[in-house]
Each structure stands twice: as C-alpha cells, then as structure tokens.
Amino acid sequence: MDVSATNSGYDKYERFEHWLRENGSQIDMVELREYDTAPGSNASKSSTSAQVQTGNEEEDKKEENPEVEQLEQEEEECEMRGVHVKQSIPPNTTVIVIPKQCLITVEMGQATEIGQAILSSELDLDAPKHVFLMIFLLMDRRDPQSFFKHYYATLPKTLHNMPVFWNEEDLKYLEGSYLLQQIQDRNDAIREDYEAICNVAPVLSEIATLDEFKWARMCVCSRNFGLLINGVRTSALVPHADMLNHYRPRETKWTFDNERQAFTITTLQTIQGGAEIYDSYGQKCNHRFLLNYGFAIENNTELDGYCPNEVPLELSPLLLNELLEARGEIISSKPVTGALDIAKSEFWCRDTPAATALTVGALSIVSGDTKTYSNLCASSSYVKRIRVSVSNNENTKAMMSMLRVIVADEDELSAITCGGLYMYRTCKDVRFAISIKNERAALQLLSHVVEKALAQYPTTLDEDNVMLRSPDLLPAFSNARHATIQVRGEKEVLHHYKKLAEMALTVIELDDTEFENAIKTMQDSTHYTIVHYCADVIGSILRENKRAAGI
Incomplete structure (x- = not known):
C-alpha cells in the first residue's frame, strides 16, 4: 500500500520542503524522518520515501492493511522527528541553508498590531523576545494564505511532552523535585503575560486562548535561535533547522551568514550516510532540558566527565x-x-x-x-x-x-x-x-x-x-x-554531597599518617571533587591547626 497516498503527514512534509526549496533553501543533503514513539517500536518514516522502516514483525503486519483513520490519528500523536543525511558528509560542509525570508524574527512580531501595543505600553513581560515571536505565530497562522502556512502545518498540534502540559499522573513522578515549583512558576508567568497583553491589546483574546498562548510559548521556547542578523541581535524561528534534535558533544554549528543572507548549519565532523544529524542545545542541567524542550537525557555527561545536572x-x-x-x-x-x-x-x-x-x-x-x-x-x-x-x-x-x-x-x-x-x-x-x-x-x-x-x-x-x-x-x-x-x-x-560530608567528617579526625593513607585510598575509588576537598581544604586546616599549636 502506498502510504504517501493516504497519510496526510507525508503530504504536509513534502509541501513544506517544496516551499523551502521554492524560496531558495538548500536542504537536498538531508531528509526529515518521523519517529514512532509507541512503546516497543523504533520505526521511522522518511519524508522523501513512502517506505516505512519497522522494528519487528508485529509492526510489519500492522502496516500491511492500515486504516486511513488510524494512520491520521497516529500522525497527530507522533511529535518526534529528526533530520538525517542522505549520504556521508565530510566536515566543514554547509548542509542546510534557510534564507532570511523564511525566518520569523522578533521584529516581525513587534510590527504587528499587538506587538505595537506591547511596545507602547512598556509591559514587563517574562520573556519579551519569545512573546513577540509568539504573537506573530498566533496571528499569522490564522491566515489561510500565509507565506508560512506550510511551516505551521509541521508544528505539533499538542505538546504533551512539555511539563507545563502534564496531568497529575505525570507530575506525581516529580514528587520531591524543585522542578514542580518551576513548572508552576512557568505556568503563572505565561498566564500573567497573557492577561497583561490582553489588557493592552484585547484582540489577543479573540486570536488565542490561554492554552493556545501557552502552546505558542513552548513552541517558541523549544525552537528559537538567538541570531545576529545584519548587526541586529534578535531571535528567530528557523523552519527545518528547528527539527534537529540535541546531542553532545556538538557535531554541527549554526549561524546567520550575512553574505548569503541566510541561516546556515555546517558540519564539524564526518556524518555517516543515513545517520541523524544533530544540533547541540548546549551544556545544560536536565531540568532545563525537560522544562524547555520536553525531554531529559539519561546520561547527561560531557566528554570530560562533568555532569551539569543540578x-x-x-x-x-x-x-x-x-x-x-x-x-x-x-x-x-x-x-x-x-x-x-x-x-x-x-x-x-x-x-x-x-x-x-x-x-x-x-x-x-x-x-x-x-x-x-x-x-x-x-x-x-x-x-x-x-x-x-x-x-x-x-x-x-x-x-x-x-x-x-x-x-x-x-x-x-x-x-x-x-x-x-x-x-x-x-x-x-x-x-x-x-x-x-x-x-x-x-x-x-x-x-x-x-x-x-x-x-x-x-x-x-x-x-x-x-x-x-x-x-x-x-x-x-x-x-x-x-x-x-x-x-x-x-x-x-x-x-x-552526602558522601562528601561523611568522608570529610571521617578524615578530619585522623592524625597525619592516617590522613595521608586515607587520601591515597580515596584516590582509587572516590570522585575527584571529594578527594580534592579532603586533601586541600581539610588538609590545609589540619596543617594550620598544627602550626598554631606549635607542633
């Protein structure tokens, strides 16, 4: 069965890529793939092929005679996708070029009726740059003839992976975590921004509900790029580039190329053919990844062994x-x-x-x-x-x-x-x-x-x-x-830190010989920060104490 003939999802991505190419984007080295997030599946779909890759025989059987309604429902529920290279790409290769006219910038939001009302009112907003991008997105997507309509069609209809949208069942897994307060603070900030803008621009309440405003906030929060465009520091939504998933250490770099007047992504190392190509969202604690992007990294460790979790x-x-x-x-x-x-x-x-x-x-x-x-x-x-x-x-x-x-x-x-x-x-x-x-x-x-x-x-x-x-x-x-x-x-x-306190409280009571032996023993099995604290801080105060006592 030809999946592309029945699955509107494939059509929307093909139209999206056609729109990008038609407006000068260079994306021929890569392809979009959508991932099946159902438990037990590792299936992915390529936007340039009707073939469905499946992970087991049961999935193969499901694909033999699918119902159109089921496919469309699965398409709406699937919100995970990535960008893969079609063939091996050497380092220092510009793999994606998105011209300026395809970008949505802060200035475009500021130029709208609501944007002007916000600027003239000097509102104290939680995330002003995000808000202006959101305003343009919420207003412009209502226009069926919008220049960006094919981009809007690729945005997820729901963001159930974002903690601000979690139900009580999901939130209970965070019991005891300070992240619960951050989620509440984020929801409060979004609501306060919405109400403040509605006060100075009542038309916003006709354009978007609070839930839609929240959806736009998290779309922008998880997708925007901070750029320097023609000497002006701004933020932008960059179609296609915002589909690259996160990976550390970074294997690509991105910038706005003033000569090309385009956003570019360039490889820093060889990317093997068929492999996913990643962006790096930066060195972050998992609470930032989860709150702002909707995921947490199981092994959030840098090459030098440092883990930024806090x-x-x-x-x-x-x-x-x-x-x-x-x-x-x-x-x-x-x-x-x-x-x-x-x-x-x-x-x-x-x-x-x-x-x-x-x-x-x-x-x-x-x-x-x-x-x-x-x-x-x-x-x-x-x-x-x-x-x-x-x-x-x-x-x-x-x-x-x-x-x-x-x-x-x-x-x-x-x-x-x-x-x-x-x-x-x-x-x-x-x-x-x-x-x-x-x-x-x-x-x-x-x-x-x-x-x-x-x-x-x-x-x-x-x-x-x-x-x-x-x-x-x-x-x-x-x-x-x-x-x-x-x-x-x-x-x-x-x-x-529990272990640091326990070990330090032990060595602080030792005499010289015992202290030196304890430090040597710790070096083989204890995190270096604990060893350094015990050797340097505790060791220093023990030596100072001996000097003061004339020993």
Whole structure:
C-alpha cells in the first residue's frame, strides 16, 4: 500500500520542503524522518520515501492493511522527528541553508498590531523576545494564505511532552523535585503575560486562548535561535533547522551568514550516510532540558566527565536551630533573639535589598518585638537558594561558605566580618576553612540539609535505577521516564554531597599518617571533587591547626 497516498503527514512534509526549496533553501543533503514513539517500536518514516522502516514483525503486519483513520490519528500523536543525511558528509560542509525570508524574527512580531501595543505600553513581560515571536505565530497562522502556512502545518498540534502540559499522573513522578515549583512558576508567568497583553491589546483574546498562548510559548521556547542578523541581535524561528534534535558533544554549528543572507548549519565532523544529524542545545542541567524542550537525557555527561545536572539547596541561618532541634539540643520554641543571631543575619543579608530592613528588624527584637524579625527571616533574601552539581565550581564553594557562616560562633563570625585576613564581603565569600570546629559543624549541617532533601522523594535512588532499567515500567519517550531521569539526577547530586560530608567528617579526625593513607585510598575509588576537598581544604586546616599549636 502506498502510504504517501493516504497519510496526510507525508503530504504536509513534502509541501513544506517544496516551499523551502521554492524560496531558495538548500536542504537536498538531508531528509526529515518521523519517529514512532509507541512503546516497543523504533520505526521511522522518511519524508522523501513512502517506505516505512519497522522494528519487528508485529509492526510489519500492522502496516500491511492500515486504516486511513488510524494512520491520521497516529500522525497527530507522533511529535518526534529528526533530520538525517542522505549520504556521508565530510566536515566543514554547509548542509542546510534557510534564507532570511523564511525566518520569523522578533521584529516581525513587534510590527504587528499587538506587538505595537506591547511596545507602547512598556509591559514587563517574562520573556519579551519569545512573546513577540509568539504573537506573530498566533496571528499569522490564522491566515489561510500565509507565506508560512506550510511551516505551521509541521508544528505539533499538542505538546504533551512539555511539563507545563502534564496531568497529575505525570507530575506525581516529580514528587520531591524543585522542578514542580518551576513548572508552576512557568505556568503563572505565561498566564500573567497573557492577561497583561490582553489588557493592552484585547484582540489577543479573540486570536488565542490561554492554552493556545501557552502552546505558542513552548513552541517558541523549544525552537528559537538567538541570531545576529545584519548587526541586529534578535531571535528567530528557523523552519527545518528547528527539527534537529540535541546531542553532545556538538557535531554541527549554526549561524546567520550575512553574505548569503541566510541561516546556515555546517558540519564539524564526518556524518555517516543515513545517520541523524544533530544540533547541540548546549551544556545544560536536565531540568532545563525537560522544562524547555520536553525531554531529559539519561546520561547527561560531557566528554570530560562533568555532569551539569543540578539540585538547589535552600540555606538560611535558621537551619542551625533546625539541626540542633533534630539533635534535641535546644527547645523548639526558643526565639531567635541573641546578639550572635542579629550579627549573623546582618552579614547574611549584606548587599541585598533586605539588609537595611533586617538591621531595623533585628534591633527591634531587643525590645521583645520578634514578629517583624520572624517575617524578615522568612523572606526570599534571607533564604538563599543555590544550585549545586557534582563539581568544585563557584556554586559549590559558595555553598560551603554559607554553611561556614551559618554555624559560626561569635569569635568565628567576628573574624569573618570585622577585619584582618578573614574579612569577607558577603556570606558567599568565605572560601577557606575557618577552623576545624567550624568546618566540622558546616559538614554536619550539609549532611542534615542533604538528608532533609532526600526525604522529600517517595522513591530512593536505587529504586529509580531499577525502574529505569525496565522499559515495561517506564517506556521510552514517556513523560514518566523523563521525570524519573530528572529526579534520579537530583538524587545523584544529593548523594554525592552526602558522601562528601561523611568522608570529610571521617578524615578530619585522623592524625597525619592516617590522613595521608586515607587520601591515597580515596584516590582509587572516590570522585575527584571529594578527594580534592579532603586533601586541600581539610588538609590545609589540619596543617594550620598544627602550626598554631606549635607542633
């Protein structure tokens, strides 16, 4: 049976490619393929051939006498596609050229009636460049004679893989993850942008519902390219180029070629004939991939072994009381009123908008007024969120700095804040251990923070790994699988810092010989960041302690 004769999907891609070629695009080295995302299938369809490649005999049988309605339904549900080369391509070959007239740019959205209303109203939008692209897309696609109608036909009708569209069943797989809050924040931002634009341009409500506005936002979010076109920095939707899937390390590069007046994609290495050709969306944490593109990468690791997956930790001076309460060392109703608490709070919020207010609030508690101070302690300036990965980067150092400040006693805080060698500008700048006692307490607090975060998840890291090894439990391409990949990545980071705290708390108690032997043993089986922390930070403070003692 000739699939192309019955499947409107093939027709729309052929028309799309014909439109591109007719307007000067060069895409003859590549072909579009659409992937069957049904569980257990690896079928793909090429837009330049009616042949359907199937992965097993059962699929072959299904293709023998398909119903037209079933094909059309499958076409609507399938939202995964990619670009493949027709033959081997050497490095430094320009494989795709899309002329400027086929691009949708921010300026085109700004020129619309709604775009002009937004500009004149100076709205404070969450993603202005995205909004202008969305406005053009939403307005122009209503025109049956639109120049871009064949491009619009290739855009997915639904975006069920995007977390902002997930149902409760899918979202439950993210329980315990900070990504749930990000999803809510994104939905709130989209709604607020929609309502704000409707206030200054009521016609938007006639053109698109909130759900359609959200659909356009995520289409643009996952497809736009930041470009420099004729000296103007802008963002654009680039038909065909936006169908390249992500892969690291990158094997292509893209740019706007001012001489050609076209968007181009060029190979950086040999691409074997028939292979998929990829774009790189950049080095990103899986939460960004999932939130903005609708997928998570199972092995999100760079060539040098670095994994950019992150987890945010929320830190504040109140954590010390929380840790002590957990140990039964203080009464839970004890108010935060001491001079140390006040001084620590002032330093904690230094260089933030809340600094002055906290000083006033802190002073007010001397007279017994703790309500204002408690409210300030709950503010976003007081609770600092920092994203950490399995790394020794700036965020990791800032995290350890803040932990040192939180557990500092009066003498340590004075040394940190008042002058001399240990004078630091903010709570994130204490990059060296202050004392053995302080570092020990900081590591104990880190362990508490990590354990608290891990307790929020309904499953363990081991349970996640078991589920991910079973395609029956978590089918390929399913939202449940991508969500589990995300939370597993968060737990891997948390377990890394749990191990760091445990090992560091062990070696900090060792004598010289035991310490050196422990470091040598760790080098064979422990992540290098833990080894470096123990050898450099703990080793340094142990040596300093010996010098101070005259040993």
